[in-house]
Amino acid sequence: MNDTAPVAPRPLAEPPAEVRDAPARAWTPAEARHRFRSGLSRPTAGVAAGHTQANLVSVPADWAYEMLLFCQRNPKPCPVLDVTDAGAWTTPLAPGADLRTDLPLYRVWDHGELADEPTDVLAHWRPDLVSFLIGCSFTFEWALEGAGVPLRHVEQGRNVSMYVTARQCRPAGRLRGPMVVSMRPVPPRHLAAAIRESSLLPAVHGSPVHCGEPSGLGIESLARPDFGDPVVAAPDDIPVFWACGVTPQAAVIASRPPFAITHAPGRMFLTDARDEQYRVA
Amino acid sequence: MNDTAPVAPRPLAEPPAEVRDAPARAWTPAEARHRFRSGLSRPTAGVAAGHTQANLVSVPADWAYEMLLFCQRNPKPCPVLDVTDAGAWTTPLAPGADLRTDLPLYRVWDHGELADEPTDVLAHWRPDLVSFLIGCSFTFEWALEGAGVPLRHVEQGRNVSMYVTARQCRPAGRLRGPMVVSMRPVPPRHLAAAIRESSLLPAVHGSPVHCGEPSGLGIESLARPDFGDPVVAAPDDIPVFWACGVTPQAAVIASRPPFAITHAPGRMFLTDARDEQYRVA
Numbered sequence: 001m002n003d004t005a006p007v008a009p010r011p012l013a014e015p016p017a018e019v020r021d022a023p024a025r026a027w028t029p030a031e032a033r034h035r036f037r038s039g040l041s042r043p044t045a046g047v048a049a050g051h052t053q054a055n056l057v058s059v060p061a062d063w064a065y066e067m068l069l070f071c072q073r074n075p076k077p078c079p080v081l082d083v084t085d086a087g088a089w090t091t092p093l094a095p096g097a098d099l100r101t102d103l104p105l106y107r108v109w110d111h112g113e114l115a116d117e118p119t120d121v122l123a124h125w126r127p128d129l130v131s132f133l134i135g136c137s138f139t140f141e142w143a144l145e146g147a148g149v150p151l152r153h154v155e156q157g158r159n160v161s162m163y164v165t166a167r168q169c170r171p172a173g174r175l176r177g178p179m180v181v182s183m184r185p186v187p188p189r190h191l192a193a194a195i196r197e198s199s200l201l202p203a204v205h206g207s208p209v210h211c212g213e214p215s216g217l218g219i220e221s222l223a224r225p226d227f228g229d230p231v232v233a234a235p236d237d238i239p240v241f242w243a244c245g246v247t248p249q250a251a252v253i254a255s256r257p258p259f260a261i262t263h264a265p266g267r268m269f270l271t272d273a274r275d276e277q278y279r280v281a
Numbered sequence: 282m283n284d285t286a287p288v289a290p291r292p293l294a295e296p297p298a299e300v301r302d303a304p305a306r307a308w309t310p311a312e313a314r315h316r317f318r319s320g321l322s323r324p325t326a327g328v329a330a331g332h333t334q335a336n337l338v339s340v341p342a343d344w345a346y347e348m349l350l351f352c353q354r355n356p357k358p359c360p361v362l363d364v365t366d367a368g369a370w371t372t373p374l375a376p377g378a379d380l381r382t383d384l385p386l387y388r389v390w391d392h393g394e395l396a397d398e399p400t401d402v403l404a405h406w407r408p409d410l411v412s413f414l415i416g417c418s419f420t421f422e423w424a425l426e427g428a429g430v431p432l433r434h435v436e437q438g439r440n441v442s443m444y445v446t447a448r449q450c451r452p453a454g455r456l457r458g459p460m461v462v463s464m465r466p467v468p469p470r471h472l473a474a475a476i477r478e479s480s481l482l483p484a485v486h487g488s489p490v491h492c493g494e495p496s497g498l499g500i501e502s503l504a505r506p507d508f509g510d511p512v513v514a515a516p517d518d519i520p521v522f523w524a525c526g527v528t529p530q531a532a533v534i535a536s537r538p539p540f541a542i543t544h545a546p547g548r549m550f551l552t553d554a555r556d557e558q559y560r561v562a
Contacts, residue, residue, distance in 0.1 A: 064346060069349065069364055072364060199561050202561050280481065
């Protein structure tokens with residue numbers, strides 16, 4: 001694939017797993033954004049190798065301080081990469097990108113209830129919206145892969161499994177809610193590398209918050225994720241749980257701000273930032 | 282020294298360097314806070330081994346969002362450890378502490394001008410003040426020391442040298458200003474350890490922002506720090522510069538909010554948090 005060639009819109013909303021991953025890996029972030037802007041919707045794990053992915057949550061300006069404080073008080077699930085000015089849909093993390101159109105799928109929230117799930121939010125945009133870009137664990141998957149850690153959900157062409165936990169975040173003003181986690185089954189011989197590599201990238205959730213028994217987080221069944229897809233583990237795999245940027249959506253559901261826009265879980269914003277940019281050592 | 286014994290107020294405001302450091306190292310954070318509350322004022326490098334120190338900046342509530350955003354946009358100089366509710370002088374980082382009295386020395390700012398430098402701010406406190414506790418590089422000095430890195434300012438009983446740089450922070454609303462750095466002379470054979478150990482503690486400024494020629498940061502003379510004391514380097518020492526939590530004070534000076542309270546440079550808030558708590562790997 002030629003990264004610099006113009007890209008025609010693709011009519012296929014969800015290409016079959018077996019055909020979609022090899023080319024998506026080589027897309028540039030700009031190419032991925034262009035495809036998503038043109039209507040393609042798919043999970044973004046494995047897209048645009050080596051680049052930083054971000055969760056989105058946009059709230060009215062009179063909720064912005066509490067959202068930023070909620071993120072500061074819960075830095076494992078909510079590491080903030082950028083905050084826009086009110087009404088702005090641009091970010092220095094991806095010059096030329098439009099936050100209203102360039103994600104694969106959005107969720108629109110009305111008093112904590114899911115009101116719409118569109119592929120762009122042009123019709124829902126408001127001039128008072130402050131947008132938060134929050135680090136995503138798909139970013140450290142490049143480091144895991146580089147260290148030889150197999151990624152079951154990518155191998156299986158599925159979205160990562162995500163779960164609402166029994167752990168409550170530290171509230172901030174009117175915002176409260178449980179921590180959400182993503183889970184990856186990791187073979188025991190790769191566990192040390194998975195922990196080491198993710199730990200060095202705290203801006204995209206860093207080290208795991210839990211390993212092993214899902215009941216330690218109040219999760220009843222790995223087979224029934226709250227978001228994303230069930231993923232098949234090998235017999236010896238250890239479930240490893242990382243804090244997840246869907247946590248602000250759980251806070252929106254629990255706290256019922258009058259309006260919010262988020263990405264759909266697993267369908268992230270592709271930034272131009274290299275993953276290495278967030279590596280601390 | 283018995284850490285649990287009651288501590289009498291000490292009348293001596295600034296004990297001579299040669300007598301003060303050995304016992305201060307063994308103080309608990311609560312003991313240090315008690316001494317500072319009782320009127321002792323001294324730089325806090327080397328105080329309460331193994332604990333996390335914090336910079337303080339308190340601004341009126343209508344500046345709080347911009348201060349939090351300024352910190353988010355400039356995470357190297359301004360890593361936020363905690364933000365209080367408006368008017369509150371307590372923090373979960375140090376149960377029982379009083380942010381109005383427990384620092385060695387404060388600065389009170391009126392429209393960006395230094396108005397007072399008291400040992401407590403009870404007379405200046407306002408119910409609309411939101412206080413930010415920001416990570417301090419004195420915290421990673423325990424890790425440097427553990428790795429055998431000599432600390433010239435501690436050896437010499439001096440405050441660390443701090444400099445206003447030519448690098449501008451990314452503004453946030455009405456807040457702008459230059460980045461401030463602290464400098465430690467490091468022998469070449471210890472440079473790798475100094476970088477490695479500090480890198481793993483991003484919440485207390487993490488890796489250095491510059492090494493070597495001070496002109497690279499627009500600093501004219503190491504002998505004339507903008508804050509703190511000049512420190513004598515050994516002939517081969519390399520100056521190593523870390524982003525510094527005095528940066529919000531430079532933003533107060535440049536941006537002139539109507540009112541602010543900060544710590545005095547080098548005279549930090551001692552939290553009960555262990556340094557290890559902020560280690561990412």
